[in-house]
Amino acid sequence: MATASSTGSRQSIELATFAIGEALCGMDILQIQEINKIMQRTPVPQAPDYVLGVLNLRGKIVTIIDLAKKLGLGETDSTDNARNIIVNSFDGSAGFLVSRIGDVVEVALDKQEKPPANMRGIQGKYFSGVFKTDSLLIGMLDIDKVLHPDE
Amino acid sequence: MMSDQKFQEPFDPAREELIDTSAVFSGEESTGEKPTDEESGVDSAGRQTSIRVHVSLLDSLMTLAGELVLSRNQLLQTISSGGLKSAEAVGQRIDLITSELQEAIMLTRMQPIGNVFGKFPRIVRDLAAQLGKQIDLSIFGKEVELDKTIIEAIGDPLTHLVRNAVDHGIEPPELRRQREKPEVGSVVLRAFHEAGQVVIEIEDDGAGLDSEQLASLALRQGLVTAEQVQSMSDKEKMNLIFLPGFSSADTVTDVSGRGVGMDVVKSNFDKLGGQIDITSETGKGTAISIKLPLTLAIIPCQVILTEGERYAIPQVNLEELLRIPAHLVKERIEIVGSAEVVRLRGKLLPLVRLADALGVERTYTDPDDGSVKIDRRRRIADRRSKQSPLTTAPAAPEQDADQHAPPVRRESPDRRIATDSALNIVVVSAGPITYGLIVDRLEDSEEIVIKPLGRHLQQCQGYAGATIMGDGRIALILDVANLATMAHLSSVDGSDRATEVQQETESQIATAEDSRSVLIFRNSETEQFGIPLDQVERIEKIKRNDIEYLGAKRVMQYRDGSLHLICVDDIAQVQPLAERDDLLVIVFSFGTHSIGLLACGPIDTRDIAARADEETLRQPGIAGSTIIGGQTTLLVDINEMVGQLYPEWF
Numbered sequence: 001m002a003t004a005s006s007t008g009s010r011q012s013i014e015l016a017t018f019a020i021g022e023a024l025c026g027m028d029i030l031q032i033q034e035i036n037k038i039m040q041r042t043p044v045p046q047a048p049d050y051v052l053g054v055l056n057l058r059g060k061i062v063t064i065i066d067l068a069k070k071l072g073l074g075e076t077d078s079t080d081n082a083r084n085i086i087v088n089s090f091d092g093s094a095g096f097l098v099s100r101i102g103d104v105v106e107v108a109l110d111k112q113e114k115p116p117a118n119m120r121g122i123q124g125k126y127f128s129g130v131f132k133t134d135s136l137l138i139g140m141l142d143i144d145k146v147l148h149p150d151e
Numbered sequence: 152m153m154s155d156q157k158f159q160e161p162f163d164p165a166r167e168e169l170i171d172t173s174a175v176f177s178g179e180e181s182t183g184e185k186p187t188d189e190e191s192g193v194d195s196a197g198r199q200t201s202i203r204v205h206v207s208l209l210d211s212l213m214t215l216a217g218e219l220v221l222s223r224n225q226l227l228q229t230i231s232s233g234g235l236k237s238a239e240a241v242g243q244r245i246d247l248i249t250s251e252l253q254e255a256i257m258l259t260r261m262q263p264i265g266n267v268f269g270k271f272p273r274i275v276r277d278l279a280a281q282l283g284k285q286i287d288l289s290i291f292g293k294e295v296e297l298d299k300t301i302i303e304a305i306g307d308p309l310t311h312l313v314r315n316a317v318d319h320g321i322e323p324p325e326l327r328r329q330r331e332k333p334e335v336g337s338v339v340l341r342a343f344h345e346a347g348q349v350v351i352e353i354e355d356d357g358a359g360l361d362s363e364q365l366a367s368l369a370l371r372q373g374l375v376t377a378e379q380v381q382s383m384s385d386k387e388k389m390n391l392i393f394l395p396g397f398s399s400a401d402t403v404t405d406v407s408g409r410g411v412g413m414d415v416v417k418s419n420f421d422k423l424g425g426q427i428d429i430t431s432e433t434g435k436g437t438a439i440s441i442k443l444p445l446t447l448a449i450i451p452c453q454v455i456l457t458e459g460e461r462y463a464i465p466q467v468n469l470e471e472l473l474r475i476p477a478h479l480v481k482e483r484i485e486i487v488g489s490a491e492v493v494r495l496r497g498k499l500l501p502l503v504r505l506a507d508a509l510g511v512e513r514t515y516t517d518p519d520d521g522s523v524k525i526d527r528r529r530r531i532a533d534r535r536s537k538q539s540p541l542t543t544a545p546a547a548p549e550q551d552a553d554q555h556a557p558p559v560r561r562e563s564p565d566r567r568i569a570t571d572s573a574l575n576i577v578v579v580s581a582g583p584i585t586y587g588l589i590v591d592r593l594e595d596s597e598e599i600v601i602k603p604l605g606r607h608l609q610q611c612q613g614y615a616g617a618t619i620m621g622d623g624r625i626a627l628i629l630d631v632a633n634l635a636t637m638a639h640l641s642s643v644d645g646s647d648r649a650t651e652v653q654q655e656t657e658s659q660i661a662t663a664e665d666s667r668s669v670l671i672f673r674n675s676e677t678e679q680f681g682i683p684l685d686q687v688e689r690i691e692k693i694k695r696n697d698i699e700y701l702g703a704k705r706v707m708q709y710r711d712g713s714l715h716l717i718c719v720d721d722i723a724q725v726q727p728l729a730e731r732d733d734l735l736v737i738v739f740s741f742g743t744h745s746i747g748l749l750a751c752g753p754i755d756t757r758d759i760a761a762r763a764d765e766e767t768l769r770q771p772g773i774a775g776s777t778i779i780g781g782q783t784t785l786l787v788d789i790n791e792m793v794g795q796l797y798p799e800w801f
Contacts, residue, residue, distance in 0.1 A: 042460065042625040044604075045509035046611045054604065054617055054625050061617045061625060063605035094605055147607075 012109055015131065017102035017138055018085065021073040026131065026138040029104060033086045033093065039078055052097055055084065060093060062086060067096040070146060071126055089147045096146075105138065107131045112140065202299060204259045212259070215252045222248055257449070262302045264342045264351070265293030270306075271313050271340060278317045285335040286321055292342035297349055301423055301443055305351070308419040312353050312439055313338065315413075320357030320437055330434065332356065348467070349445060354438040360431035362388035369397055389429050393417040421632070424450070424467060424615075426581075442467075452599045452618070454626065455577060456592040457505045458514060461626040463599055463618055464577060468631040470585060472593055473576040480574055493576065493587055500578065503638040504589045505629075509613055581632035588634070597621075601628060613637055668758050669786070671779060672735065672750040674719045675726035679784045681777070682737065684756055686789060688745070691736040698734075698749075707736065707747065714738070715797070716747045722772035722792045725785070739789050744800050746793055771795065 015026035016035075041053035041064055050069040055062045064084060068076045076082060081100040086093055112129040128142040222245045229238045268290050279286040297305075321327075321336030328334060341352040366380045369391045380388070391397060395414040420427050424444045431437040444450060444467060452463035453472070473495065475483050483493050484502070491502045506513045576587040599618040608614070612633040617625050669681040670690075697707050698716060705716040716736065720727045728734075729751045736747040757779050763786055765775035772795070774788035794801055 040624060042617075042627070044608055044611060044614070044627060045511045046613060047608055048610070051607050054608070054627075056619050056623055056625050059619060061602045061604060061619070063607045065607065094607065 012106055015105045015107055015138060015140070016085070017105055017136075018083070018098040019100040019102065020068045020071060020076070020098055023073065024102065024136055024138055025067075025127075025141050026105065027085075027087075027141045027143055031087050031143055033088050035083050035085050035101060037083050039082070055095060057086065057093065057095075062093045062095050064095045064097055065146075067098055067146070087143055087147075089143070094147055105131075105133055105136070107133065107138070115139070202259070202262065208255065208258055212252070212255050215248060215255060218248050219245070219252065253449070257298075260299045261296040261445075262299050263293060264295045264297055264302065264349070266302055267306050267309060268293055268340055268342070271310075274310065274313060275317055275338060278314060282318065283323060284317065284321055285324055286317055287335050287337045288340065289337065290340045295342040295344065295349055297443065297445060304419065304423055305441075305443070308416040309351070309353075311413075311416050313340070316353055316355040316357065316437070320355035320359075322358050345442075349443045351441045351443065352438060353441075354436065356436040359433045359435050359437050360389060360392070360429070361433045362431075365389065365391050369394060372397065389431060392429065393427070424465065426467075449598055449600055451596060452628065453577065453596045454594040454620075455505075455575075455588075455590040456594055457509075457590045458511045460511075461594065461620065461624070462505070462590075463597070463626050463628045464579060464588070464631065465615070465628065466596065468579045468581055470578040470580050473574075473578055473587065474593075475574040475576065477573045484574075495578070495587075500585065500587045502576065502587045502589055503634065505634075506591075508588075508634050508638040579631045581635060584632070584635050586635060586638075588629075588631075599626075599628070668756055669779070669784075670737070671755045671757060671784065672737065673752065674728055674750060676729045676751070678725055679779065679782045680719060680750070680787050681757075681759075681779060681784045682748075682787045682789060686739055688738045688740050690754065691738060691747070693734050693736050695732050695734055705749075709736075709738070709745070709747070714745055714747045716749050717792060717796055718749045719772065719785075719787055719792075722795055723770055723785070723787075725773075739793075741793060741800055744797070746789075746797070748787075748789065748792075 014029040016029045016032055017024055017026040019025070036057075038055055038057070041055050043053040044051060047053075050066050052064045052066050055064050062084075066076050068074050076097050076099050078097070079099065082097060083101050084095040084097055085101070086095045111131055113132065115127045115130055126142055126146050127139045128145075129140045131138045131140060222241060226238070226241045226245065229241050271290065272288055275286055275288045278284075316338050321338070322330070322332075324334045327336065337356050339352070339354040341350075341354070343350055362385050366375070366383065366388045369375045370377060370380055374394050374397055375383075375391065383391075392413045393416075395412070397412055397414065417427050420441055420443070426442045428440045428442075429437065430440075451466040453466060453469050454461055454463050456462075473493070475493070485492050485494060485499075487499065492499045493502055494500070504513070505511075575590050575593050577590055577593070578585065578587050580586075597620075599620075601616045601618060603616055604611070604614060613630055615628045615630040617627050620626050668684040670684045670687055671679060671681050673679055691709070693707060699706050699708075699713075706713040707716055708714075714736070718728050719725055728749055731751050733751070735750045735752060735754065737750055738745055738747050740746075759777055759779060763775040763777040768776040768783070768785060772788055772792040774786045774791070776783055776785050778784065
């Protein structure tokens with residue numbers, strides 16, 4: 001939502017990290033509305049296969065997307081660790097199902113590197129960059145691209 | 152806006168009057184009701200950003216809000232004290248207040264349709280002057296109220312329709328004179344309530360539409376194929392006007408025909424959940440009727456269940472609910488070509504299985520062990536086999552059941568007796584198409600709040616939105632019109648067409664076979680006879696002792712004379728006349744002579760095919776036989792009988 005303006009003035013951002021399959025990804029914490037574990041979804045027949053269904057979030061209808069499937073990384077199992085990350089997109093809310101959430105990491109913006117060449121597979125286009133911390137490598141998700149419906 | 156209205160109608164007691172004729176063409180009531188916007192109550196897109204609400208409504212809202220707060224306090228108290236009984240009471244109270252509040256808030260959004268209608272007098276007058284036509288616009292039902300969003304959305308499409316009526320509909324004065332119509336054309340705009348909806352009608356007494364011409368235009372523009380046109384009903388041809396890209400190129404002027412076609416009008420109304428219908432008579436005029444819901448936010452819906460998920464069908468689209476008991480499924484469901492239909496009061500209704508239309512795998516519960524298995528029946532009336540190769544071979548669960556069902560003849564007995572295999576059909580209609588949606592179970596009818604689906608689901612054509620049910624789960628709202636398209640139901644397969652085709656074939660059969668009416672009667676109690684009705688002069692009821700015997704002849708008194716009486720068994724080898732007291736005499740006339748045929752009841756008339764079996768039971772006096780009402784009926788040849796008994800008459 002407010003990334004474009006806020007990243008410009010800030011030196012560092014906080015990333016919420018989560019696991020998609022084996023990969024560790026992150027997104028700007030300001031883009032996240034909430035994280036919950038409501039698993040009572042209503043499936044929507046004929047929806048794209050990465051749409052798991054719709055969720056009643058306090059009276060709002062939220063589309064839940066299997067992030068792993070969208071990125072071509074297999075399917076997310078609905079285990080106990082799985083969470084919905086609800087994000088604010090420009091036309092209402094959408095949610096991602098991720099297999100596990102991790103810590104919030106503060107990273108300096110100038111530490112952002114271009115996504116490596118071998119990330120250019122099907123999922124490559126969804127990453128805006130990579131952050132390297134002491135022990136981790138975090139792929140920064142480009143939420144707008146992920147949320148853009150398939151052409 | 153307020154000042155504007157005051158200016159127009161200063162405390163006019165006649166405002167309540169329903170009929171409000173705004174004489175237009177030459178009339179002086181010129182002020183369009185469009186507010187002149189001093190308080191800038193209009194946003195950049197031209198929509199009103201502020202509305203007028205009556206103070207009494209505001210007061211009642213305030214009271215309700217107060218009550219809501221009180222109830223909340225009560226509820227909090229009850230929760231902390233933990234009394235279930237009083238919690239129930241509070242729950243009821245809150246239920247009551249919320250529904251009242253909801254109604255009151257809806258009321259604040261209601262706006263009179265006059266806000267839209269108000270600009271038409273001017274439009275029509277300007278247009279008429281420009282085109283050199285004389286048009287009288289009458290407006291009825293200005294006070295009918297609709298939701299603000301609807302009022303805003305119908306302005307443009309209605310304008311288009313009105314312009315169409317003026318430009319294409321009403322002919323120039325000379326032409327009208329030639330056609331012996333009054334020179335001043337009339338356009339009537341009408342709004343009224345009907346069955347919980349608002350109906351807007353636009354009627355003109357102009358040239359009307361020619362369905363054949365529309366069809367040939369659509370054909371020329373490549374929108375339909377010749378075969379499609381051939382199989383179209385009149386109404387469907389009329390509806391071609393709503394096809395995207397359709398243009399009546401013959402009549403493009405600078406007023407209409409600027410690319411915004413009727414398809415846009417239709418899609419505009421579709422978006423609002425409205426239905427548009429067009430009726431026209433060539434030379435007489437056109438009437439367009441639009442049905443709109445009162446409000447968009449809350450609609451009554453029928454909730455149904457299919458494959459474990461609930462779906463809502465808007466009540467607007469709902470025609471009726473039909474349940475076919477298991478043992479009747481085989482008889483009621485017929486197959487026409489590849490389509491399944493059910494005959495409903497003489498009409499053929501195409502059937503669509505919701506699960507198939509949505510692409511959900513059909514399942515059924517095994518009546519023996521209660522387990523859920525994949526239903527692979529291709530046809531509804533097919534029997535279920537005990538062995539299901541798909542369930543025993545789990546390797547292929549993704550396969551399309553329809554394509555892989557092997558055509559094996561089942562040896563197990565008919566299993567469709569189980570009560571749960573009764574068919575639940577929701578008869579729905581969308582525009583010209585009416586069809587039956589087969590669902591698993593019918594649930595309640597509920598008032599639901601429509602919520603939009605996210606953009607990832609915009610491509611799913613089958614849904615109009617979603618709603619949240621009482622238990623917090625989501626039910627999808629079905630878009631009946633798009634479902635029909637998804638199920639490849641063109642309205643050609645639809646009921647209208649099917650009925651029409653059937654009627655045509657039936658009438659063809661009738662003319663080809665040359666049906667005729669016969670009078671059915673009996674001679675003995677058990678044998679049935681028939682005689683062409685057109686030969687019968689009249690039928691008399693007599694008593695047995697009215698018959699007088701003169702030598703070998705029987706006569707009776709009839710119209711101041713004697714009538715010779717004969718029996719079928721006088722000539723034909725059939726059982727003798729029944730020993731009854733009440734008899735019938737069927738009177739025939741041959742030139743100057745009349746003859747009475749003794750018979751007994753019951754009598755009846757039937758239309759039968761003229762072709763009769765003229766060999767099997769042929770004998771003197773009997774022309775042949777046919778089956779009427781499940782009984783062999785001998786057709787009496789009265790000419791032959793009389794010819795044998797009274798040869799001197801001929």
